[in-house]
Amino acid sequence: MNSRTAGARLFCIQVEEWMIVSTGRKLNNASAARENQVYPLMPLPEKEAWPALIALCIGFFMILLDQTIVAVSTPALQEDMGATYNEVIWVTSIYLLTFAVPLLITGRLGDKFGPKNVYAAGMIIFTVSSLACGLAPDMMSLIIARGVQGFGAALLTPQTMATINRIFSIERRGAALGIWGTTAGLATLAGPIVGGVITENWGWQWVFYINVPIGVISVLAVLKYVPAFPPHTRPLDPLSMLLSATAMFLLVFALQQGEVVGWVAWIWVMIIVALVLGYGFVRQQARLAQAGSDPLIPLDIFRIRNFSLGNISIVAMGFTVAGIPLPIMLYFQQIHGMGPMQAGFMMIPQALVAVLLSPSIGRLVDKRNPNTMAALGFGVSSLSILGLSLMMILDAPIWVALVSMFFLGVGNSLIWAPNSTSTMRDLPGRFMGAGSGVYNTTRQLGSVMGAAAIGAVLQVRLVAGDGGAAFGQALLLPTVVLLVGVVASLLAENATPEATRARLAAKADRSV
Structure with a gap:
């Protein structure tokens, strides 16, 4: 097949994707044109696309950082506010609740009102509520403000992935989603470090105040650099x-x-x-x-094999990322007598490796099969957490934890970018908002399940009197769950740009 024929076929494929709605019926030419306008996959020039990506990732980093940074400041917050254990738990729980619940809806709101507008609205809500959290005079006010914060995060999160997939070409989408995935991973890893430093030096209130200037910068950058897409006029x-x-x-x-x-x-x-x-x-x-x-969610989206398998994988990742900080931080602080800042510094090898490796992995995603890299990442992460678990159970030297953290950073780097790229690469334009909503919802569900399950195991083992070993026993669960990600990644189809285009071309041949 020559390049001209291939190009013509790919053009026909894109038109067909715009012409087939969720019922499977064909649209007339006018309807196809309207679908084209509503769900554009129009890559921007690189000099315009990258500033837009950076603008989106600033806010995305902040809202994910907020999920973990608050946990480190919890003891100081509880002492200062005279809070009960249940009130402290709800400071985190309400945020996750209001974040996770609306994600399927907010993903589609981006299609309805434009992702740029919904992102800006979400960031404004998040920023104002962050200020309210820091100024909260009592625990009830803090919990309410945290709930509003979570809703703001739910509005803006799906818009990042949906916009990236629209403004980058298929050949560069892997590198772009690599930055997006790296942002997610780095924010989660940096939370304990940043939280420890801020809490010990400035107080727990600054965990929230720090969001205000970053939020303002993010809104201004998004309004300037992110393009506006035509809104979806059909009602939800x-x-x-x-x-x-x-x-x-x-x-x-x-x-x-x-x-x-x-x-x-x-x-x-x-x-x-x-x-x-x-x-x-x-x-x-x-x-x-x-x-x-x-x-609201076209069921056809789950017929795309890599999308379905990628969502299974991200559940395993969310399960792990949300569940392991609690036993790790408690182990360092309660067994080794570290302060919040010292315990946070133990995560530095993981975060540093992620920063160093992520750019190279993002570039590889556009050249090699991302599913192979993701499978390797899930495997390395599982073995790394197993190493941490055995170190705690056997009371091994603390340097073992640093080595395990190093390889956990390697594993995380190999998961975020490849898995998000494989999951979203085959999606047509009309599915971007829904697909992003589903992907972020499954990740959050995995986070909630991981925090609940690992917390339950930890509580049972502590009650049984296992001491320091209880923290290691709680980490055995995510080592098994991560193997689900290995299997799902290996079952996925080759997701290089060339393989994706070949599948679309084959689909076009069958439809003729």
Whole structure:
């Protein structure tokens, strides 16, 4: 096939993607043109695309940093505010709850009102609520402000990935998503370090105050550098939004509170109701597609193999990233007598390696199969956490933890960029908002499950009197969960730009 024929076929493929809506029906030429305008995949020149990416990642880094940075300042916050243990737990829980619940909806709001506008609105909400957190006079005010913070984060997070996939060409999308994935990983790793330094030197309030100038910079940069896409004029289904939000709320709330209340009967009732409502949500999406309406989440998205497998993988990653900081930080502080800042510094090898390796891995993603790299990353991460676990159980020298942290940084670097690239690379333009919402939702669900499960194991082992070994035993769970990511990555199709184009060309041949 010569280059001209290949180019013509790829053009036809893109037109076909715009012409096939979730019901599978073909649109006429005018409708196809409208789909083209609503869901453009129009790469920007590199000199314009990269500043837009940086502008998006500034805010994305901040809101993910906030998930972990607060945990380190919790003891100081509790002492200063005279808070109960339950109140302190809710400072983190309410943020995760209001962050995770609306993600499926906020991903589509970017299609409806434009990702640039929704991102800016979310960042403004997040910034103002951060100031309110720092100024909170009591725990109830702080918890409410944290809930608003989480909602702001939910508005802006899906817009980052959706915009990146629109403004970068398929040949450069891997490097761009590599920066996006690296931002996510680095923010999670840097949280304990930054939180420890800020808390010991300036007080817990500055964990929130630091967000204000960064938020202002992010809003101004996004308004200047991120392009505006035409809004989606078709209405979103209210019943779909209600079913989605209710099911997600019940599921996330039950997982968060299960350990606290001892997994009593009403927790399991909430989980069952959430699953029933989730099934109703899926049925509603199918009915909307059959009726020719616009579903909140087009079910066709899950027919894309790499998208489905990539979401399975990111659940495993979210499970691990959210669950392991608690036992690690408690081990360093309670067993080795470190302060918050010293414990945070133990994470430096992991963060430093991620910073150094990420640019090279981002470039490799556009040249080699990202799924192979992701499988390797999940495997290395699993072995690294196993090393940490054995160090705690066997009371090995502390340098073993530093070595394990080093390789954990290597593993993380090999996961974020390759997995996000493989997951999103095959998606057509009309699925970008929904796909980004789903991807971020599954990652957050994994985070909630990981925090709940690892916390439950840790509590059981501490009650059993296992001492320092209990922290290592809690880390055995994520070592197993990460193997799910290895398997899912190996099952995915080759996701190099050439392989992706070949699959699309084959699809075009079959449709002729």
